Amino acid sequence: MALRPDLLGARAEPVEFFWGPDDVMLYALAVGAGQADPLADLEFTTENLEGSDGPRVLPGFANIVTRGARVDAGGDDPRVLHAEQAFRVHAALPSSGRARVTGSVVGVEDKRSGVLVRTRAEAVDAGTGALLAETLQTVMIRGETAGSSRTRGTLGSQERPDPPLAPAVVTPPGPIPEREPDRRVVMPVRSDQALLFRLTGDRNPLHTDPAFARRAGFERPILHGMCTYGFAARTLGTIAGDPGKLVAMHARFTRPVLPGDELEVAVWDGEGGTHFRTTRDDEPVLDQGWAEFG
């Protein structure tokens, strides 16, 4: 599975990302906050609780902050699927902010069904330059190879000769233990969840347009990977005692999720964090999961 070093190092132009209380509350609702109990998670879904000075921000929102700087690995191409995602927050994100976001391709790897493209992004506070968050996004471009003209056409104009050797954003300490999980939590997903999640900025028609979804090989639109991931992130934080406690997370998307699916998160306590797996009907949809808490 050769890495193609000649494609590494492609950089996205730095972009600025602004957000405010409405964005963070919408994100919280889009990843299921308050669905089981509208009075739970109110700190994340309302801004005017007595004594509060704005909503708290779910750590998974870091993945929204960096989204704009990801190097385009296919855009709205029906062959592109989200394959893995990792993030680390370096400070609790404020309810309003302005970040400068940079991204670069740090891996291009041929697999049987396509090519995996890994993009690392960093968000710093646009005013102070303080590091806010890092993310590592992997997509699979199905039917593609690293050396093909299509991949070069997508990434080639942004090539740089000396690729950065970026450290991993999150390194799981090992595989998920084979013993029974320490805890399991059921996580129902509403049938209109993708319509809500797209309002956080990801308008890929794969998640809403039946004709586009069929061209991608699916009977109906599938849920945004980042929505499933956000559900898991919020649930893991809740299991740890506070949805805001999560500081880092890694997971692999192994099967598509459909809006309306009932998911289950299973967790195994580990050294310095928690292993997890998300399943639908006992089939993994998010696997190799690892989460760390502050």
Ligand SMILES: C/C=C/C(=O)SCCNC(=O)CCNC(=O)[C@H](O)C(C)(C)COP(=O)(O)OP(=O)(O)OC[C@H]1O[C@@H](n2cnc3c(N)ncnc32)[C@H](O)[C@@H]1OP(=O)(O)O
């Ligand atoms: C723009 C879109 C946004 C979205 O939100 S899409 C929705 C969220 N994503 C999904 O629903 C995707 C769910 N996952 C899948 O459907 C599958 O997963 C893949 C199609 C991505 C790949 O599966 P397979 O066809 O089995 O892969 P292979 O080409 O046969 O290659 C197998 C090698 O690839 C590694 N691999 C498999 N899946 C992933 C993955 N998700 N991320 C990273 N690597 C993966 C394996 O380990 C193995 O590697 P080794 O050959 O070295 O043994």
